Amino acid sequence: MGKLTDDLNEYIKNNKARFHMPGHNGETLSPVYASAPYDVTELGFNDNLNCPNGDLKELEERIAKFSNTKDSLVFTSGTTTSIFVGLGALRKYSKKIAIDQFSHKSVFEAARMWNYDVTIIPREYTKEGIAKPLTSLSDFIDQNPGIKIISLTTPDYLGFEINKDELTALKKKGILIFLDSAHGAHYKVLGTSYEEYADIVCESWHKTLPVYTGGSVLQICSDKAEELVDVCRMLRAKLHTTSPSYVTLTSFDSALDLMNDIKEKYLYVIERVDAIKKNNTQLEYLKSNDPTKLTLNIDAKCFEDAGIMPETSFGRWTNFIITPFNVDKLPLIEGVLKKAKPIKRPVNITIPKAPKKLPRKIKENVAIEFIEIEDSLGRISATDVGAYPPGVPVLFEGQKITKSHIKYLLKTKDHSFNLVNGKIAVVK
Numbered sequence: 001m002g003k004l005t006d007d008l009n010e011y012i013k014n015n016k017a018r019f020h021m022p023g024h025n026g027e028t029l030s031p032v033y034a035s036a037p038y039d040v041t042e043l044g045f046n047d048n049l050n051c052p053n054g055d056l057k058e059l060e061e062r063i064a065k066f067s068n069t070k071d072s073l074v075f076t077s078g079t080t081t082s083i084f085v086g087l088g089a090l091r092k093y094s095k096k097i098a099i100d101q102f103s104h105k106s107v108f109e110a111a112r113m114w115n116y117d118v119t120i121i122p123r124e125y126t127k128e129g130i131a132k133p134l135t136s137l138s139d140f141i142d143q144n145p146g147i148k149i150i151s152l153t154t155p156d157y158l159g160f161e162i163n164k165d166e167l168t169a170l171k172k173k174g175i176l177i178f179l180d181s182a183h184g185a186h187y188k189v190l191g192t193s194y195e196e197y198a199d200i201v202c203e204s205w206h207k208t209l210p211v212y213t214g215g216s217v218l219q220i221c222s223d224k225a226e227e228l229v230d231v232c233r234m235l236r237a238k239l240h241t242t243s244p245s246y247v248t249l250t251s252f253d254s255a256l257d258l259m260n261d262i263k264e265k266y267l268y269v270i271e272r273v274d275a276i277k278k279n280n281t282q283l284e285y286l287k288s289n290d291p292t293k294l295t296l297n298i299d300a301k302c303f304e305d306a307g308i309m310p311e312t313s314f315g316r317w318t319n320f321i322i323t324p325f326n327v328d329k330l331p332l333i334e335g336v337l338k339k340a341k342p343i344k345r346p347v348n349i350t351i352p353k354a355p356k357k358l359p360r361k362i363k364e365n366v367a368i369e370f371i372e373i374e375d376s377l378g379r380i381s382a383t384d385v386g387a388y389p390p391g392v393p394v395l396f397e398g399q400k401i402t403k404s405h406i407k408y409l410l411k412t413k414d415h416s417f418n419l420v421n422g423k424i425a426v427v428k
């Protein structure tokens with residue numbers, strides 16, 4: 001175990017009464033409070049995420065060693081915050097940045113916050129609205145001179161990746177690379193992670209590794225690490241909540257222990273996922289790069305009715321994340337596959353074209369109003385809007401709303417982000 005967990009265990013064992021935050025006082029008041037003993041505030045012995053120099057420093061060193069990176073910063077407020085920090089640290093090198101169209105909303109919001117001049121790298125989409133991996137990035141940089149920083153999403157939430165040769169070519173050109181690898185934290189165990197191809201990588205350990213929600217890592221991999229690390233630590237202290245979750249922090253400690261001997265188990269996951277595909281040729285599968293993802297053409301409801309909850313579903317596809325901790329439950333999925341009818345007909349969805357440049361931020365003093373999506377044609381959006389998942393904006397703050405936006409937003413209204421009571425914010 002790491003020092004943080006050892007020290008908390010010691011505290012839990014010896015402590016007679018808690019008169020400190022949080023207000024559950026470490027009591028398991030109901031099943032909801034099962035982890036309450038570990039849910040503490042800064043107590044002196046357990047370090048402080050504002051300036052780690054004890055247990056949390058040790059935890060970050062363990063993560064960096066495991067990840068083979070120059071430094072690692074932990075977050076319990078999600079990759080959203082680590083993206084703000086990572087892009088903030090790179091800002092001093094250039095104002096000009098190229099951002100992958102298929103980026104999480106926090107990437108665009110961070111670019112606004114740090115006053116970047118953003119060129120959007122357009123993605124192509126399949127008829128079913130699935131983002132195709134980016135290619136020809138080197139050419140894109142040649143055609144847009146002056147760009148020194150690039151921000152890309154890889155792997156994405158379905159497991160599609162940008163080819164690593166693309167990243168090598170960018171590095172050769174001296175481009176600083178920020179990777180949103182939120183969905184690739186487990187790649188380290190598979191031996192296919194991105195750290196050596198980028199300057200900064202952010203990873204949601206809580207998405208695919210056994211870490212409690214909110215657990216994210218910002219990996220500093222760059223030759224410029226010495227310059228970047230201190231800035232990242234300063235920005236984290238500014239932007240992170242001053243109440244980090246010690247439940248999440250201790251789960252990092254446990255995850256590191258669990259992952260020591262987990263490679264074999266992951267190989268078994270891959271073997272089982274492959275076997276399902278081979279044994280069920282009546283189905284179609286989305287062939288992404290991540291061998292631990294299973295995405296197939298059966299209605300999610302068939303699984304939910306059988307007590308199985310997938311990660312996500314869209315159009316005719318249902319997606320499952322398989323890990324060493326649920327692989328033994330795969331026979332339940334296989335049971336449904338035997339009976340359920342595959343959906344053959346694709347559900348087409350058109351993703352609106354992205355603008356070449358991220359529109360200017362709406363000024364703080366501009367009046368806005370919330371209107372029905374149907375009434376918003378030709379108005380200027382006051383915020384980014386899209387569907388969640390994947391959390392990628394299809395309409396940007398400052399952009400004129402088109403028929404294509406309206407069609408998409410109406411289709412995805414029940415799982416959108418940044419609509420308020422189903423209404424869209426526009427400039428008055």
Ligand SMILES: Cc1ncc(COP(=O)(O)O)c(C=O)c1O
Pocket residue numbers: 077078079080081103104106153156157180182183204214216390391
């Ligand atoms: C690609 C990508 N990046 C970043 C994030 C934000 O991560 P978090 O939810 O950990 O803040 C998400 C979350 O959905 C994501 O899918």
